[in-house]
Amino acid sequence: GGIGGIEVALDLAEAGFFVYLVEKSASIGGLMARLDKTFPTNDCAMCILSPKLVECGRHLNIEVLTLAEVVNISGEAGNFTVTVRENPRYVDVASCTGCGDCANACPVNLPNDFEGGLSTRKAVFRLFPQAFPGAFQIEKRGVPNCQAACPLEQKAQGYIALIREGRFEEALRVVRMDNPFPGICGRACHHPCMEHCQRGMLDAPLRIPYLKRFLADFERSLGKALLPEVRGERSERVAVVGAGPSGLSCAYFLRLLGYQVVVFEAQSHPGGMMRFGIPPYRLPRDVVEWEIRALQELGVDIRCNTAWGRDFLLQDLFARGFSAVYLACGAWKGARLGIEGEDHPQVLDGLAYLLRCHRCEDIPRAERIAVIGGGNVAIDCARTALRQGAKEVTVYYRRSFDEMPARPEEVEEAKEEGVEFIFCAAPKRFVEVNGKLLLEMAGVRLCAPDESGRRRPEIIPGSEFTVSADLYIVATGQKVVVPEKEGLELTPWGTVKVGENLATSLPGVFAGGDLVLGPATLVEAIAHGKRAAYAIDAYLRGVPFEEQRLSPAPLAISWGERKNPGEPPRKLGVPERVTGFAEVVSGYTEQEARDEAQRCLSCGGCAECLRCVEACKRNAIRHKDKVRLRELRVGAIVYATGTGVFDPAKRLRELGYRKYPNVITSLDFERILSASGPTKGKVVRPSDGKVPRKIAFVQCVGSRDRERGGSYCSSVCCMYAIKEAL
Ligand SMILES: Cc1cc2nc3c(=O)[nH]c(=O)nc-3n(C[C@H](O)[C@H](O)[C@H](O)COP(=O)(O)OP(=O)(O)OC[C@H]3O[C@@H](n4cnc5c(N)ncnc54)[C@H](O)[C@@H]3O)c2cc1C
Ligand code: SF4
Ligand code: SF4
Structure with a gap:
């Protein structure tokens, strides 16, 4: 679908042949559409190209297939079958008027590749203003890590993008598309989204739960729940x-x-x-x-x-x-240890203990409490016991800290509050001595991992010791x-x-x-x-249950991405924490939430927030579009696939292209020179928008270097460099 293919298609169509013009990108036009002037006459590239795009689009003997790739050819001259894969545009070409309402509503900004990454565009966009077809397209790169890791497949990127723009109500509506409990999950979810966030590879993962919590708190400040329609x-x-x-x-x-x-x-x-x-x-x-x-x-x-x-x-x-x-x-049902003396009234299961506390029922008065277990319930019991007035709380766990199923931040907070931890200790039996209940325990060594993947504990003979407490809480699981x-x-x-x-x-x-x-x-x-x-x-x-799954998004950390680990939310001081049940972690302010959201890398391209669906009056957005295979019967095939653009970011990294904003290619410079380009033809430095005092042209980069994939001279760049320099 470049200028070569367009010319061939028009000539053949004029001669009476029916032509399928197959183009990989969303518009025909190819490389010429990106040029400012056309070699060798220096005429305006778009003035020449644009009428040809329209002619191709209107010609009754031409069918333009965009976002399409040839995947197989069979048969022989005069009788070929060509299999074409049509990738989804996610916008219906027939309904889209190209008004751009969708792009105005879209919160996701991505580098504009057509402009050499010198400006940004939305996830729903048109390749260039004169594109044919003129319909918009949506860039979906796959499921971001945060979404893929979430059992709910919550579209975190979507609400994060809206928070970044200060569109909090819309962001909350995006959360509620997948999750009825933003405030609850924003506080207590074990957040696999955050654990898997790509940004974690660069500096620190996005603090996704706190962003969700911010939205929930914002909703409560409005005094009305923002619910989807039935x-x-x-x-x-x-x-x-x-x-x-x-x-x-x-x-x-x-x-x-x-x-x-x-x-x-x-x-x-x-x-x-x-x-x-x-x-x-x-x-x-x-x-x-x-x-x-x-x-x-x-x-x-x-x-x-x-x-x-x-x-x-x-x-x-x-x-x-x-x-x-x-x-x-x-x-x-609380799990039992299955040891002697467990039925004593001074032994409670963890859930029963918490239930009594939360229902404000009578709980045995106790100053020294021993908690047995290493999960979140054990930690909750220990921290609750402190808040109920216990002076000494110790958690006994039979494996090491590394094997503890409890979340590390919970353990950390429990330690800050004064909870003691004894690891590699296994309970053997409860015994009553002189009216006092004691727990006999034994030291443990960790052996090879068992079927749970954790190291199997083995009792060390002769390592027994006794624990004395007023209350024993067994928090080793529920049934x-x-x-x-x-x-x-x-x-x-x-x-x-x-x-x-x-x-x-x-x-x-x-x-x-x-x-x-x-x-x-x-x-x-x-x-x-x-x-x-x-x-x-x-x-x-009475229909089958089906789920649509997208592939994972590729790495979105660009070479030049600056480090910015962001700020965690604040916490209450320990003395205020242990004297009551006040919430330990504070929420983000509006500005803090927007700053944190700013760090998102928009890994998936389109965030599936569906703002475009709401904005489009023509109902043209089709997020569920799928790849289609199509078979074409043709007599002859013309290849006019052009050449690939040399990418110095991949093959000449020492030049710092894509790392330093002021290192650009001649094609990027063409966009700077173009009146329709990102700077409207004004030559400025991408880093700060100022006019450069000097420009250096590095010639023969990528040409005549077999090791870097350039085996012959392109013979165009010298001419272009001179033209651009002039
Ligand atoms: C102390 C504690 C702390 C936890 N902390 C976290 C955490 O920080 N993060 C996290 O992600 N997960 C945590 N969990 C786990 C999480 O709470 C559970 O996995 C989750 O609540 C399970 O949801 P559910 O709806 O399946 O069951 P539940 O939350 O147990 O709800 C079941 C409901 O069914 C009702 N019910 C039971 N039997 C009957 C019956 N016969 N008839 C009618 N109703 C009945 C119950 O009363 C209850 O309301 C914690 C669990 C506990 C115990
Ligand atoms: S779903 Fe959201 S992110 Fe995707 S194109 Fe539409 S508005 Fe943009
Ligand atoms: S950077 Fe943004 S989109 Fe990517 S995984 Fe993290 S939160 Fe999700």
Whole structure:
């Protein structure tokens, strides 16, 4: 589709042949479109090219295929079959008028390759103003690491881009497309997004959860929840069992699809572990209440004090007219150590201890507390105990610090607050001596890793020691309880067995969250809820459950990217922390959030925030477009694929192209010289926009150097350099 192909196509078309003009990029025009003047006559390149683009586009004997690549040719002269792969433009060419409303709404700025990276453009863009076809296109580079690592596939890049622009309400709407709990996840999620953020390879990862939390706090400051619209009411009713994050997430997405949803909850209040497990100094209860109330505003009906197995069975739900059921009752039975003396009233399981604290029930008074376990629940128990007035709290864990499943920042904060840690210590038995309960423990050495990948602990003979405390908290995990009479198929670990679409062995019954995974995480539970909602929708509509997956985005850290590790949010001082349940970590201010968002590398190109969809009055955006293969029957094939542009960033790194902004190629300089270019033809330095006093031309770069991929002289650059210098 360069000038060579265009000329051939026009000549053949004029002679009466039907021509397919196949072009890899989004517009025909090729390299000539980027030139300021055309060799050798120095005429305006666009003045010559533009009428030819229009002629090609209008000619009845030419079909222009853009974003298309030839992948196979078979047959013989006079009778070829050409297979062409048409890559998606994500914008419907027939509907797009080229008005640019989409680009105005798009928050993602990317380097404009057409301008040699000397300016930026949006993720939805037109290659150049005179392009043919004139329709816009969307650049999707793949799924960014942050999104790929998130079980919910939350489009972090999208809301981060909107935060950067100060468009907070829109950013929050983007979060709520995938997640009903921004304030909760912004505080308590174990944030795999942040762990995998590409920016971490350069300086420090984006602090994604704090950005999400900022949006949630911003929403509360507005006093109204910004919720998506319900997409048309449906008559079917769906029952959800358990009002934890998984059940509520399923209810939210089902409600958005228009279903009538009732959530049955055993406890007096909804929220599951968000309310009764995770302590308020990490997750304030008013945040949980706000986000659950938002779901109720959407029309989700939550009925508390109603337990599955005690107040109803599955058959009762179907008899009451529910068409499907989602089971999400979590893992609420504390695991036991299975050692002597464990039934003593001074021994509590971790969850029972937290439940009593959070329900303000009586908890045994204790000054010295021993916590057994190395997970987040153990740390939560230890830090809660301090806040309940304990003077001495020690956590005993049977492996080393490196093997601890608890999040390192939680352990760090617990240490700051005064919690002691004893590693490589295993409990053997509880014994009562003179009316005092003691715990006998043994030292442990770590051997080769077991099937969990962690090193197996082995007791060191003769290393026994005794621990004395007023209260012993066993926080070594939780188990799932399923009413036996339902006949649900279970896994060997006692969790509910499900398929890919979270369907259980019983028709119309789906399950997810901790009930399926065993004790897991908030975001996994929420992700199950979302997946189950779409699976239930597919089940009720009688269609297969399908998920579309994009490939991962490539590395987006450019050679010249400056380091800027950003600032973490502030924390309360230790004395204020341990005297109550006030939230430990403060949120970002508006400016801090925007500064942090500025650091995002926009790895995926388009962030799928769907702002363009809302902005386009012609309904032309097609985010779900897919690659299409097309077969063309032709008699002859003309290759006019031109030459590749030499890239000094790859082959001549010592020149610092793409590292130093003022090192540019002659093609980039052509764009600077062009009246339609990034500087409107004014020769300025890319670094600071000032007029350069001297310009050096480095000649024969990339030519006549076989080792660098230039085996012959291009014979054009000397002429161009002289023209450009003049
Ligand atoms: C102390 C603690 C701290 C944690 N900290 C974190 C953290 O910081 N980050 C993180 O990502 N994860 C954390 N987790 C894990 C996370 O909370 C869980 O993985 C998540 O809550 C599971 O969600 P769920 O909806 O599957 O189950 P749950 O949250 O347990 O909710 C299940 C709901 O079902 C109800 N229910 C139970 N049985 C019945 C029944 N028979 N009938 C009706 N309703 C019933 C329960 O009352 C509850 O409301 C923590 C867990 C605990 C215990
Ligand atoms: S979805 Fe968002 S990021 Fe992607 S093109 Fe549209 S507006 Fe831009
Ligand atoms: S740099 Fe931005 S888009 Fe890339 S992984 Fe990090 S948050 Fe996601």
